[in-house]
Every structure is written in C-alpha cells, then in structure tokens.
Amino acid sequence: MTESNNGVLVVVEMLDSQPIDLGLEMLGLARRLADSSGGTVTAVAFGTGLETTGELLSAYGADQVLINDHEIFANFHAEAWLPDLSKIVVEVAPALVLIGHSLSGTDLAPRLAYRLDVDVATGCESIDIVNGRPHMTRSCFGGLAREVVTFNKTPAVATIRSKTQEPLTQMMERVGEVQQVNSILDVNSIRTRVIKREREKADGVKLESAKIVIGGGLGLGGPEGFDTLNEIAALVDGAVGASRAACDLDWCPRSYQIGLTGRTVAPELYLAVGISGASHHMAGCGNSKTIVSINSDPDAAIFKSSSFGIVGNSQEIMPALVEEIRKLKA
Numbered sequence: 169m170t171e172s173n174n175g176v177l178v179v180v181e182m183l184d185s186q187p188i189d190l191g192l193e194m195l196g197l198a199r200r201l202a203d204s205s206g207g208t209v210t211a212v213a214f215g216t217g218l219e220t221t222g223e224l225l226s227a228y229g230a231d232q233v234l235i236n237d238h239e240i241f242a243n244f245h246a247e248a249w250l251p252d253l254s255k256i257v258v259e260v261a262p263a264l265v266l267i268g269h270s271l272s273g274t275d276l277a278p279r280l281a282y283r284l285d286v287d288v289a290t291g292c293e294s295i296d297i298v299n300g301r302p303h304m305t306r307s308c309f310g311g312l313a314r315e316v317v318t319f320n321k322t323p324a325v326a327t328i329r330s331k332t333q334e335p336l337t338q339m340m341e342r343v344g345e346v347q348q349v350n351s352i353l354d355v356n357s358i359r360t361r362v363i364k365r366e367r368e369k370a371d372g373v374k375l376e377s378a379k380i381v382i383g384g385g386l387g388l389g390g391p392e393g394f395d396t397l398n399e400i401a402a403l404v405d406g407a408v409g410a411s412r413a414a415c416d417l418d419w420c421p422r423s424y425q426i427g428l429t430g431r432t433v434a435p436e437l438y439l440a441v442g443i444s445g446a447s448h449h450m451a452g453c454g455n456s457k458t459i460v461s462i463n464s465d466p467d468a469a470i471f472k473s474s475s476f477g478i479v480g481n482s483q484e485i486m487p488a489l490v491e492e493i494r495k496l497k498a
C-alpha cells in the first residue's frame with residue numbers, strides 16, 4: 169500500500185440521497201483532526217441520486233468528495249461496496265478511515281480492515297492526535313470503564329459513535345473537489361443476495377435527533393407501558409427508546425434499543441422509566457444533558473447518573489405525568 173499521508177477519509181452513509189447526521193458529525197471530527205495534522209479530508213459517498221452530495225459534503229468540511237452513484241449502491245451491501253472502497257483507500261492513502269458506528273458501518277469497517285490488512289478500532293467516542301498518532305477513546309467492560317487505544321501503523325480504520333462529535337456549520341461557500349468514482353465492481357463477485365428489506369416505521373422525531381427521549385425498561389411492567397411513553401413523546405415532540413431487556417421481550421421494536429449494543433442518544437432530556445441503569449444501557453445515553461429517572465427502587469443504579477429522580481411506581485406516576493403535560497400544553 170502507498171505510504172499514508174496525514175489525511176482523513178470519511179465514509180458518509182446516505183439515506184434517501186441525504187447524508188445521515190453521523191456522516192456530518194464525522195466530517196466535523198475529520199476536519200479538526202486534519203487541521204491539527206496538516207492533512208486533507210476526503211469524503212466518500214455511495215448511493216443513488218447523489219447529484220448535489222459533493223457540494224453538500226464540501227460545505228460540511230470535505231476538501232475532496234468521491235461519489236459512487238449507481239443503482240447497485242442504493243442500499244448498503246458490504247460485498248458490493250468493498251472493492252471500490254478498498255481501491256479508494258489505497259489510492260487516497262489516508263492515515264485514518266472513519267466509518268459510522270451504525271449497523272452498516274459495524275459490518276463494513278472490520279471487512280475493510282481485513283481486506284486491506286490494517287488495524288480497526290470500533291465504537292470510538294473521541295479521537296485526539298498525540299505525538300502524531302491518533303488516540304481513540306472508547307467504552308470497555310460493558311461501559312464500566314474507558315480505554316484509550318492507538319494503532320501501530322497507518323492507515324487504520326475507526327468506527328465513530330453517533331452524537332459524540334459536533335458537525336461543522338454548513339458553509340456553501342466552502343468548495344471542495346468533487347469526483348465520480350469509476351467503479352471496478354464485478355457484480356458476479358457478490359456472493360450474497362438481499363432478499364427483503366423492510367424499513368422500520370418511523371413516526372415522529374428520529375431517536376438520535378430528538379431533544380427529548382423517553383426510555384422504557386422492564387419497570388414499565390409490560391408492552392402497554394410503551395403506549396404511555398409514546399403518548400408523552402407525541403406531546404413533547406420527543407422520541408421513545410428502550411432498554412435491551414424490554415426489546416428482548418418484544419415490548420417494543422428492536423430499533424428502540426439504547427445502549428452499548430443499541431443506539432447512542434445525547435438529548436437535552438432523557439427520561440428513564442423503569443430502567444435499572446446497567447452500564448450497558450448507560451453507554452448509550454450517559455451523555456444526555458439532563459437525566460430524570462423514575463424507579464421504584466431507591467437504590468437503583470440509574471439514580472447515580474440522574475439529575476433528578478422520582479422513587480415510585482411508574483404505573484401510577486406516568487398517567488399523572490401525562491395529565492400534567494396536557495394541562496401545561498393547554
């Protein structure tokens with residue numbers, strides 16, 4: 169592989185021809201890292217309908233944008249993406265490749281690293297350059313501790329958790345170089361076929377973007393508890409999340425899961441209802457500005473992370489809360 173420069177390459181995931189928030193957050197991080205080490209930022213986007221993506225990603229900090237616009241890339245498929253992405257990384261030779269810690273990103277990153285025989289660090293929350301080397305901070309031991317890891321060689325791949333980085337302010341006057349990728353993909357080399365793809369129902373505000381998130385756990389007592397959470401979410405323009413235990417019991421969709429193996433949220437307000445506060449759960453919501461929790465156990469671990477706590481039965485408190493919010497709104 170060509171010797172790496174100081175650049176940072178960001179794989180920006182697209183949804184309906186628009187970059188997802190995490191892609192823009194990673195561009196902000198890449199810009200800060202590149203500025204501190206004198207490198208450049210390259211953004212790569214795979215998808216369809218990407219006519220304006222180059223300008224948009226430049227406006228969010230990319231010096232160079234590589235666009236792979238083809239029907240075959242309309243949906244994520246690691247096997248389809250890897251040949252072109254590997255070639256791009258070899259040609260651009262960045263020090264660091266940033267990929268979102270999303271479902272697609274956590275599939276793509278280790279495959280890319282394996283193919284290029286480079287190192288990979290997943291689930292990173294911050295990256296600092298120390299003596300010219302990237303130092304990645306991430307949760308370990310189920311969210312109970314943090315570790316700082318570095319790479320022995322470059323390039324290297326890191327996946328970044330959502331809501332851990334600030335995107336730059338969009339500046340359309342920031343102009344980068346936009347290039348189309350000449351795909352080398354041989355469709356016959358794809359060994360797996362996606363038979364069905366179902367988009368999760370997303371009414372209201374997206375979990376990661378919501379300013380108010382109401383999380384429910386086993387203390388809700390059953391799936392009907394989520395009806396009340398949804399009612400509150402609709403009243404306050406918030407979104408509903410859940411503990412893994414509640415998702416495991418099918419009380420709510422799996423996509424609600426917040427935590428180490430679920431989604432990461434950092435809202436202004438996280439209202440945790442009947443959630444014990446296991447480190448695995450807190451890894452996904454611990455950066456919320458204010459945490460308010462409702463739990464019947466005064467010794468529940470969640471209270472240690474909460475700004476405000478209510479000790480009591482959620483089945484009595486939640487209807488009263490809905491009532492109060494309704495009154496305030498009226």
Ligand SMILES: Cc1cc2nc3c(=O)[nH]c(=O)nc-3n(C[C@H](O)[C@H](O)[C@H](O)COP(=O)(O)OP(=O)(O)OC[C@H]3O[C@@H](n4cnc5c(N)ncnc54)[C@H](O)[C@@H]3O)c2cc1C
Pocket residue numbers: 310384385386387388389410411412413414425426427428429430431441442443444445446447448449452462463464465468480481482483
């Ligand atoms: C590798 C690994 C990864 C994991 N990843 C995740 C993850 O991503 N997200 C996640 O959430 N978990 C994850 N877990 C599971 C995690 O460790 C906990 O088991 C889970 O978060 C517990 O969910 P809970 O708080 O809803 O349930 P519990 O721990 O059973 O807590 C229920 C709480 O409700 C309270 N309660 C009971 N009745 C009432 C009532 N009537 N009113 C009010 N409060 C009441 C109880 O006091 C208790 O505190 C993971 C575990 C492992 C091993």
